[in-house]
Amino acid sequence: xxxxxxxxxxxxxxxxxxxxxxxxxxxxxxxxxxxxxxxxxxxxxxxxxxxxxxxxxxxxxxxxxxxxxxxxxxxxxxxxxxxxxxxxxxxxxxxxxxxxxxxxxxxxxxxxxxxxxxxxxxxxxxxxxxxxxxxxxxxxxxxxxxxxxxxxxxxxxxxxxxxxxxxxxxxxxxxxxxxxxxxxxxxxxxxxxxxxxxxxxxxxxxxxxxxxxxxxxxxxxxxxxxxxxxxxxxxxxxxxxxxxxxxxxxxxxxxxxxxxxxxxxxxxxxxxxxxxxxxxxxxxxxxxxxxxxxxxxxxxxxxxxxxxxxxxxxxxxxxxxxxxxxxxx
Numbered sequence: 001x002x003x004x005x006x007x008x009x010x011x012x013x014x015x016x017x018x019x020x021x022x023x024x025x026x027x028x029x030x031x032x033x034x035x036x037x038x039x040x041x042x043x044x045x046x047x048x049x050x051x052x053x054x055x056x057x058x059x060x061x062x063x064x065x066x067x068x069x070x071x072x073x074x075x076x077x078x079x080x081x082x083x084x085x086x087x088x089x090x091x092x093x094x095x096x097x098x099x100x101x102x103x104x105x106x107x108x109x110x111x112x113x114x115x116x117x118x119x120x121x122x123x124x125x126x127x128x129x130x131x132x133x134x135x136x137x138x139x140x141x142x143x144x145x146x147x148x149x150x151x152x153x154x155x156x157x158x159x160x161x162x163x164x165x166x167x168x169x170x171x172x173x174x175x176x177x178x179x180x181x182x183x184x185x186x187x188x189x190x191x192x193x194x195x196x197x198x199x200x201x202x203x204x205x206x207x208x209x210x211x212x213x214x215x216x217x218x219x220x221x222x223x224x225x226x227x228x229x230x231x232x233x234x235x236x237x238x239x240x241x242x243x244x245x246x247x248x249x250x251x252x253x254x255x256x257x258x259x260x261x262x263x264x265x266x267x268x269x270x271x272x273x274x275x276x277x278x279x280x281x282x283x284x285x286x287x288x289x290x291x292x293x294x295x296x297x298x299x300x301x302x303x304x305x306x307x308x309x310x311x312x313x314x315x316x317x318x319x320x321x322x323x324x325x326x327x328x329x
Contacts, residue, residue, distance in 0.1 A: 014068030021059055025077030028052055028085065032264060039226020046262040047227075047295060050284055053082040092282040094309035098326030100204060104130040104254030104300055106215065107142075108318030109158075114138040117316040118145030124313055126324055128202055129162040130213035130254030133318075157195025159213045161254075166203040173197030175214060175238040197239065201248070206329045209305070210248035214239055214255040232258045233265045240268030243303075250304035252327065256320065257299045269301065276300040276307035276325035287323055290315040300325045 027034070031049060034042040045052075056078050063071035103126035107117055118141065121129055129150060131142065139155055142162075146153065150162035154170040161167070175197045196215040201208045216239070217231025236259070243251065253273055259266050261275050277285040277296065286293035293312070298320055300310065305327045313322035 010067055010069040012070070014063055014066040014071040017059060017063050017066060017068055017071035018074045020055075021063075021071055021074035021078060024052060024055055024059070025074075025081050028078060028081045031262075036264075040229055041226065043229055043259075043263050043265055044221075044227035046264060047260055049260070049262045050086050051294070053078070053086065056082065086284070089278060089281070089284055093280050094282060094311075095280065096308065097328050098308035099206065099328045100128065100209075101126045101324060101326050102128045102130070102211070102252055102254060102300060103313070103322055103324035104132070104213070104256075104298060105313075105316070105322035106132040106256040106298060106318060106320040107134060107138075107316070108320065109133050109135045110319075111135075111138070111317040113317040114141045115145050117318060118142050120314070120316045121322060122146065122149045124322065124324055127164045128211060128252075128254075130211065131160045131162070132158065132196070132213065132215040132256045134158045134160055154198065154200055156198045159196055159198050159215055161198065161200055161211060161213050163202055167200045168203065170198060170200040173199050173212065173214065173239070173242055175216070175235040175242070196235075197242075199242070199246075207250070208248060210246055210251045212239075212243070212251070212253045212255070214253065214257070216255065216258050219258050229259075229265060236266050237268055240272070243269060243272055248304075250329075251302065252305065253299070253301040255299055255301075256297060258297050260296055261299065273301035273303050274307070276302055276310040276327070277323070279310075280307040280325065281310040285310065285312050285323070287312055287321045288319070290319050290321050293321060298323045302327060305329060 031045050034045050036042040056075060060075055103124055111117055146162045150164055152167045153162040154167055156172045172195045199212050202211050216235040219232050220228040222228050261270050285296050287296050287298040300323055308326045308328050310325040313324055315321055
């Protein structure tokens with residue numbers, strides 16, 4: 001009797017587990033309020049936001065082991081918050097009736113098999129194909145391998161677009177990339193060599209479609225600087241301004257954004273564009289790294305058209321996986 005009486009009440013057991021469960025739930029619930037002033041912590045949390053749900057079953061197992069009723073109840077908060085944020089993305093949201101298939105792929109500057117990557121992309125059945133991180137030595141290979149399927153194409157710097165349909169009004173998009181100290185005093189051909197954004201018009205049977213291809217700056221996790229995103233954030237702001245000035249009502253953005261749609265750094269873009277994957281995908285649609293994708297940083301964003309389906313294509317020779325979507329008018 002003495003031993004049983006000395007045991008803590010189930011509602012009083014596991015106070016640390018209760019605190020961790022509440023902290024987890026509040027972190028997910030108020031992620032937009034986590035400041036970026038220190039190590040860019042807010043953006044880092046938002047990049048890994050879906051994975052915070054992994055801690056729910058871990059804490060649940062510990063709570064059951066400790067027989068802590070209070071911890072089990074506290075875990076309702078993160079479970080409900082995660083479900084409200086991502087539960088709707090777990091099923092298949094695709095619908096029939098698409099008119100055009102678009103695809104985007106960071107082909108990887110270190111890709112050792114660009115010809116094979118090009119053939120894989122042809123087999124995807126995409127009508128419009130945006131490529132990023134094109135190594136200048138490999139451009140000729142992509143042009144050769146894609147020529148038959150895509151008679152129309154444009155390459156500006158390290159980005160390109162291939163299309164089954166005619167293109168017009170193709171121009172570079174200045175997203176203030178930091179590939180080097182490229183001030184206005186640099187010659188135009190030097191600046192173009194580092195260009196990582198383009199805009200073109202695709203002539204469809206439903207009317208003109210403005211298509212953007214963009215590759216935003218890289219991000220790094222550094223023990224001293226935390227989550228370094230300065231270049232990416234500046235690029236995102238510049239691209240948001242360009243998109244806001246776009247006069248065509250129908251717009252598609254194919255890009256390696258080096259960020260998820262939950263990351264506040266992309267708010268200027270995502271506030272005016274919709275994610276094809278979130279509206280019409282199947283699951284969370286992770287695209288990077290290719291061998292075991294854990295995050296969706298390759299995006300297809302739309303405005304003025306309806307995404308009908310969205311999917312991630314099999315690995316190529318790149319460290320990213322291609323992403324595709326079918327859209328309709």
